[in-house]
Amino acid sequence: MMILTALATLSACSRETPEVANNSAAAVGRPSAAATAGPAGDGATFTGVPKAKAPDYVGRWIGVEGMYLDVKHSAVPGRYRLEMQWDLDHKGEFKGDAVGDSIVFERNGVRETLRPTDGDATGLKYLAGKTRCLTVKTGEGYCRT
Numbered sequence: 001m002m003i004l005t006a007l008a009t010l011s012a013c014s015r016e017t018p019e020v021a022n023n024s025a026a027a028v029g030r031p032s033a034a035a036t037a038g039p040a041g042d043g044a045t046f047t048g049v050p051k052a053k054a055p056d057y058v059g060r061w062i063g064v065e066g067m068y069l070d071v072k073h074s075a076v077p078g079r080y081r082l083e084m085q086w087d088l089d090h091k092g093e094f095k096g097d098a099v100g101d102s103i104v105f106e107r108n109g110v111r112e113t114l115r116p117t118d119g120d121a122t123g124l125k126y127l128a129g130k131t132r133c134l135t136v137k138t139g140e141g142y143c144r145t
Contacts, residue, residue, distance in 0.1 A: 055101050055116070061134055061142030064126045069114075069134065069142040071096075071103070082114075086140055103134075112136050119143050 057080070061069040070083040078098040082105055085091035096105035096114065103114040119130030122141025127133060133143035 055098060055103070057103065057114070057116075057134060059144070061144055063140070063142045064124050067140075067142070084142075086136070117141065 057071045058073055059071060061071065063069065063086075065088065067085050067087065072081040072083070074081050074095065080096040080098070080103055082094045082096045082103070083091075084094070086107075092107070094105045094107055096103040099113075101116055105112055105114070114134045114136055117133050117135040119127035119133050119141070122128075122133055122135045122143070123138035124141055127141055127143050130143040133141050135141040
């Protein structure tokens with residue numbers, strides 16, 4: 001019985017693999033995407049091409065009337081820890097993910113996006129004229145001095 005199992009395994013291994021389409025990476029001598037991707041969190045691929053870096057918004061951002069945003073690095077590359085007070089009655093901590101030049105996070109079941117803007121885009125008179133700001137939506141923004 002063991003001999004039959006071994007023969008069946010060998011015959012399955014000796015079958016020819018189907019022909020690869022001409023436009024595939026293997027057909028033109030390039031490694032597949034899986035072969036070039038680096039280990040998780042290494043910041044680069046095996047070919048030495050760095051991955052896109054997440055924006056560096058780490059630090060304290062000031063809003064109006066006591067509102068603030070503290071952006072901290074997380075242990076996971078491209079992820080942030082956000083501590084914020086977004087109105088007079090609400091504050092909390094959230095996990096944020098870098099998406100392009102923005103940070104996406106979920107607050108109270110709603111997906112929100114912190115995007116880089118100027119103070120005028122916040123819609124807040126106190127922040128008007130500032131140049132380095134992060135805005136969630138009109139009426140909610142945080143700037144650096």
